[in-house]
Amino acid sequence: MAEAIQKKLQAELEKYQQLQKDVSKSMSARQKLEAQLTENNIVKEELALLDIQNTVYKLIGPVLVKQDLDEAKATVSKRLEYINGEIQRYETLLKEMERKSEQHREVLSSLQQEYQRAQGQAVGKV
């Protein structure tokens, strides 16, 4: 009886750990996105400071490609929106994972209690 509980406990624990890893991954991805968000915001503001006379280039690989100022502004805005959307997505994902991990935590604790009780009984029997 105790062994069975133990196995269950083990399995549950592994699942929980996996979940935790996923959570942390999502977390780091989200942080990256946030950094990109701030950067693009700065770019947007600086583009606003420039005038049409300045040439804007975009680095694509090893190449600096000339861009139009307005085009650049539009592109940056689009990118900003995209980043925001991604962040939202990751937010929901994170919440979902949190909830699941919570459930797992509860299951684990109950299993552990069972296990302890079983152990106690076993000891008593012995």
Next chain:
Amino acid sequence: MASTIHDQMAAAGKVKRSKYLPQGVERLKEEHRKVVKDCRSQFEHWKKVENDYESLQERLRTLPDKLSYDIMVPFGPLAFMPGKLVHTNELTVLLGDNWFAKCSAKQADALVEHRKKHVKNTLDDLQKVMKNFQNRADFTDDLEKLTGDTGDFVDIREEVINEEEVTKAKHRLAHKANSKPKQEYLLDLEEDKEKKEGDEEGTTGVLSEEELWARLDELERQEELQDERYRLDSTDTNGEDTTSSSEEEKEADGGSDVQVNGHQKENGWVPTSITSQMNGTNGSHPEDEEEEDCDEEAGNGLPTIYFSHTAEFKKVRINTGKNTTLKFSERNEQKAQAKRKKKSGKSNGHSPHESYKITSPADIYRVFVDLVNGEPIPRKSILKSRSRENSVCSDTSESSTADFEERRAAFGRSWSHDDATHSDTSDGITEEESPTGTSPHTNGCFEAFTSTVIEKDPLPCSIPHLTIAPPALPTIPERKLEEVGPEAPQEPPKWMSKFKATRLHQK
């Protein structure tokens, strides 16, 4: 196998092993410190960035001065080569996220300025976070001290022995207008003529003389009760008392210091008065007073002071005047005095001494102080000092801490002595003044305004007055003027109610 599982679980952070308080606090502090350190390092980093931008700006300003510069051009990681820097006003600026822009030096300058603004904002945020966490860390420190029994914090507990009494008081407060809480109490008495709370002065009606005196005693006790409740009421509104009292609380580690809680102190009067009713008026509390319910350091991590209603207050200093500090010497006397004063004071709802801000009968207790053997004895509540704002019990901290111990010892001495002798009630006149009288003397040097209050005329004992108001009055101006010196001569050895005194005298 079990252990591994447990370890795993612990590692997973799922199972919270019960952390003992110090460990938890330690961990918390660790975390705080870590955050603060992180903040600091980040702050350093951003400061460097800002400096870099500053120097860049400088360079940008000077760069277009010349058409071309002769420089040593870096050639790979290890070599330089002489060369020329041309097109000094044309700059390709990285805007971020793989975007570049060609602009002039001045435009670049503007861009750099804009970035510096961002950096400044970040720096400010970091500062705020750092300060926040620093505060938190400090707070945890304080908290640890608080619970770790190492600081100056003292836990004060009051064991309610007789629930009834407390309820009565509360009941009194709650139903102030239509109060009938004293009915129970009244029933206990042998003479229960009056059921109403209101007339404390006593509508005696047609009673024999003996009954009259008994009735008067009763009424005195009722007055006391009511006073306590009034005071309870008013103390609730006076928040200031508690803070200062806490100071005194610390000093008087006897624990029974009523000063800590004005209510409690006052309540202390009430139950004792109730219990002592049967025995008579004055000397009745020896048994009660003996109860030293004040334990210190009762093991809950904090120095705990168990306050009890019946606990004696060892050293209580109150300021009942401009920087006058009074000391308790005897409880009996206080009570008697209180009773007396109450009788005297109560007659005029507002005492003529408006200067002392007597607004309730309870104030009388603090205003009128009796001198017993040179020791000013507040009648009842210590906390109700009229000039609390001025000189409060902060007075006690400086001047009296040294004296405090002496006084406490003296008090204890006198105390035990009194208890031994105060068995009966009726005649507690002369007795124990001498020990108490002498001991405070030894403590002697009060500072100005923190010493004895001398009653001019020992009213009750020798000459039973039936006048109500005047006797109380002389004390106040006396008190004002008095300084250390005049202690001995004039104290009435024991206060008793005028009526009682009259009665005794007549007998």
